Amino acid sequence: MKSEIAAPATHFRVQLSSTRRGARLARLLVERQLDDWGLAPTDPTSAALVAITAELSANAITHGRSPGRDFAxxxxxSTDHLRVEVSDTRPDRLPAMPPARPPEHAVTGRGLLLVDAFADQWGCEARAPYIKTVWAEVSRRVGCDLDETAHPRHQQHVIL
Structure with missing residues (x-):
């Protein structure tokens, strides 16, 4: 009898409600998926991707929200980098590229500066008439060896 071993997941996708709870869940699920792939939450690459996810998800629910529509x-x-993409339903609201510095005493407006600092590269694209995707890539750092066979339970798309 021939046994088949499932190929390890190379991607993870989740669709969430455009709420603060959805944004928080996005951050937690990305952190969990990275851990399942063998990248500990304390690893600098994981920390960067989680921070980027938190910011892009917060932007999606704040600036990219359409009533009754989710974000993804x-x-x-890949072998050399990890990429996070956050898609929302407001392609008419593109982020500033490069991000502008807010006034010194402003309490908001620094999120994309964090994305710019953590990501090796990032950008934004309209993928359909009603979908905008902001993405960021982080190179695998020296010593970042993701376990290609870790936790096969998350090998399919997850849609909540």
């Missing part, structure tokens, strides 16, 4: 988070891994 996609995490992809």
């Amino acid at each position: 988070v996609r995490l992809l891994r």
Whole structure:
């Protein structure tokens, strides 16, 4: 009898409600998926991707929200980098590229500066008439060896 071993997941996708709870869940699910792929939450690469996810998800629910529409988070891994994508339903609201510095005493407006600092590269694209995707890539750091066979339970798309 021939046994088949499932190929390890190279991506993870989740669709969430455009709420603060949805944004928080996006961050937690990305952190969990990275851990399942063998990248500990304390690893600098994981911390960068989680921070980027938190910011892009917060932006999606704040600036990209359409009533009754969800946002999506996609995490992809390759041999040399990891990529997070956050899609929302407001392609008419594109982020400033490069992000502008807010006034010194402003309490908001620094999120994309964090994305710019943590990501090796990032950008935004309209993928359909009603969908905008903001993405960021982080290179695998020296010593970042993702376990290609870790936790096969998350090998399919997850849609909540």
